[in-house]
Amino acid sequence: MTAQTASTEITSDVAAGGCHGGKARLREAAAAAGKSETLEGYAADYPVGPHDQPQSMCPAFGSLRVGLRMRRTATILSGSACCVYGLTFTSHFYGARRSVGYVPFNSETLVTGRLYEDIREAVFKLADPALYDTVVVTNLCVPTASGVPIQKLPREVNGVRIIPIDVPGFGVPTHAEAKDVLAGAMLRYARNEAENGPVAAPRGGASARPTVTLLGEMFPADPVGLGMLLEPMGLAAGPVVPTREWRELYAALDCAAVAAIHPFYTAAVREFQTAGREVVGSAPVGFEGTAAWLDTVGRACGVSAAAIGVAQDRALPAIRAALAQAPVKGRMTLSGYEGSELLVARLLVESGADLRYVGTACPRTPWSNPDREWLESRGVQVRFRASLEQDLEALAEYQPELAIGTTPVVQKAKQRGIPALYFTNLISARPLMGVAGAGSLAQVVNAALANQSRFDEMTAFFEGVGDGDTAGVWPSQPVMHPEFRQRQRKAKAKASVIEEPV
Numbered sequence: 001m002t003a004q005t006a007s008t009e010i011t012s013d014v015a016a017g018g019c020h021g022g023k024a025r026l027r028e029a030a031a032a033a034g035k036s037e038t039l040e041g042y043a044a045d046y047p048v049g050p051h052d053q054p055q056s057m058c059p060a061f062g063s064l065r066v067g068l069r070m071r072r073t074a075t076i077l078s079g080s081a082c083c084v085y086g087l088t089f090t091s092h093f094y095g096a097r098r099s100v101g102y103v104p105f106n107s108e109t110l111v112t113g114r115l116y117e118d119i120r121e122a123v124f125k126l127a128d129p130a131l132y133d134t135v136v137v138t139n140l141c142v143p144t145a146s147g148v149p150i151q152k153l154p155r156e157v158n159g160v161r162i163i164p165i166d167v168p169g170f171g172v173p174t175h176a177e178a179k180d181v182l183a184g185a186m187l188r189y190a191r192n193e194a195e196n197g198p199v200a201a202p203r204g205g206a207s208a209r210p211t212v213t214l215l216g217e218m219f220p221a222d223p224v225g226l227g228m229l230l231e232p233m234g235l236a237a238g239p240v241v242p243t244r245e246w247r248e249l250y251a252a253l254d255c256a257a258v259a260a261i262h263p264f265y266t267a268a269v270r271e272f273q274t275a276g277r278e279v280v281g282s283a284p285v286g287f288e289g290t291a292a293w294l295d296t297v298g299r300a301c302g303v304s305a306a307a308i309g310v311a312q313d314r315a316l317p318a319i320r321a322a323l324a325q326a327p328v329k330g331r332m333t334l335s336g337y338e339g340s341e342l343l344v345a346r347l348l349v350e351s352g353a354d355l356r357y358v359g360t361a362c363p364r365t366p367w368s369n370p371d372r373e374w375l376e377s378r379g380v381q382v383r384f385r386a387s388l389e390q391d392l393e394a395l396a397e398y399q400p401e402l403a404i405g406t407t408p409v410v411q412k413a414k415q416r417g418i419p420a421l422y423f424t425n426l427i428s429a430r431p432l433m434g435v436a437g438a439g440s441l442a443q444v445v446n447a448a449l450a451n452q453s454r455f456d457e458m459t460a461f462f463e464g465v466g467d468g469d470t471a472g473v474w475p476s477q478p479v480m481h482p483e484f485r486q487r488q489r490k491a492k493a494k495a496s497v498i499e500e501p502v
């Protein structure tokens with residue numbers, strides 16, 4: 001097989017199977033094209049389970065969003081036009097408000113190495129120090145599978161840092177972990193800079209108190225609340241990673257300890273540990289979560305037991321009161337792919353919810369252990385790398401009065417007349433921590449639970465109008481022909497056997 005043929009086949013595999021097909025072939029191709037080390041690193045950092053391919057959005061959206069949120073950072077994507085269209089569309093839908101660079105390719109530029117030259121040229125054109133601190137270059141599925149060697153790009157051009165990353169859907173399982181790919185690469189770069197000379201101070205000057213770096217994107221008010229919790233221990237909240245500005249990376253590394261609020265940042269954690277920082281899991285959610293977190297963080301920062309006690313005494317009574325004033329009642333299931341699912345679950349349980357199941361697309365890590373153990377000790381089933389099928393099984397098994405989940409889970413629940421809330425937009429985008437977080441879920445959750453009678457009315461109203469293949473308005477009663485479907489299925493199976501390469 002010529003290189004040209006191989007490349008054309010990779011491109012057409014992606015076109016035919018998209019994110020859900022041809023994965024093994026793409027992996028093989030990428031390994032043969034010299035990307036084995038990258039893929040092995042991803043396999044170690046992001047172990048896969050039953051859910052080992054995108055069931056939601058393209059993973060690269062995670063890293064794209066991290067870059068687009070940073071000041072003075074330019075982004076270049078290299079991938080199939082359809083992938084780039086989807087990624088840019090989604091990023092503008094979520095208010096990116098800046099351009100995304102794109103280097104197009106065809107089979108010829110892919111196999112002759114011209115694509116790499118085109119990317120290099122684009123990087124040199126874009127790297128203007130008056131405009132940018134950093135240019136992030138991302139290889140999507142096809143260029144990764146074809147071995148486009150973006151790691152060979154210069155480390156900097158005109159004083160602008162160049163950060164090349166491969167983010168293939170067949171190597172990085174979720175968009176959450178793609179955020180870690182970029183955050184980890186940036187931290188590694190910044191750590192090397194800091195080890196080799198003086199670096200820029202934080203915009204507002206260095207903190208007078210030792211800081212705790214917060215790992216994971218969170219509601220904007222949460223870092224403020226965390227700072228108030230830490231203050232009695234003589235500590236301050238440090239930067240949130242992924243950061244909004246390059247110089248914050250140095251401040252993030254220069255901390256007393258790291259709080260892995262979101263537990264899936266494996267590459268970022270590795271950088272902090274290499275810099276000699278202790279990393280602790282969980283977050284100050286609810287009464288017990290806050291008590292435990294203050295204790296763990298305080299000890300990691302060498303704070304005295306007395307000072308930890310003062311911080312707990314100052315925060316916990318108000319949290320207990322807020323939880324008591326905003327109780328939540330009802331049987332629930334929860335699933336999502338943001339990485340904060342276990343924290344929300346803890347808060348729901350402490351608010352009084354009868355939570356039966358938590359599914360997260362993220363993997364189990366040492367930093368999710370405190371939350372997993374707490375939830376399991378209260379009888380909640382916790383499933384990491386949960387697939388959509390497993391989330392739906394939980395829906396069927398636990399018959400919740402409220403399902404909090406991803407779009408397809410919410411859709412299925414509503415079809416069954418069960419009130420449901422979309423996790424990403426309605427739940428994870430709320431304050432969760434400290435006093436502000438303690439009562440924040442009750443309003444939205446209780447309002448959704450109170451909708452049951454409306455669902456009952458709607459179900460009764462539409463009773464008998466048909467569903468699935470018989471849904472819609474028909475001049476006469478539709479007649480099902482299951483034998484047609486059976487015949488098509490057999491024909492398709494036969495065709496796929498013939499097409500299977502030997």
Ligand code: SF4
Nearest residue numbers: 019058083140141169
């Ligand atoms: S880059 Fe993203 S959208 Fe394109 S094939 Fe890969 S996973 Fe799918």
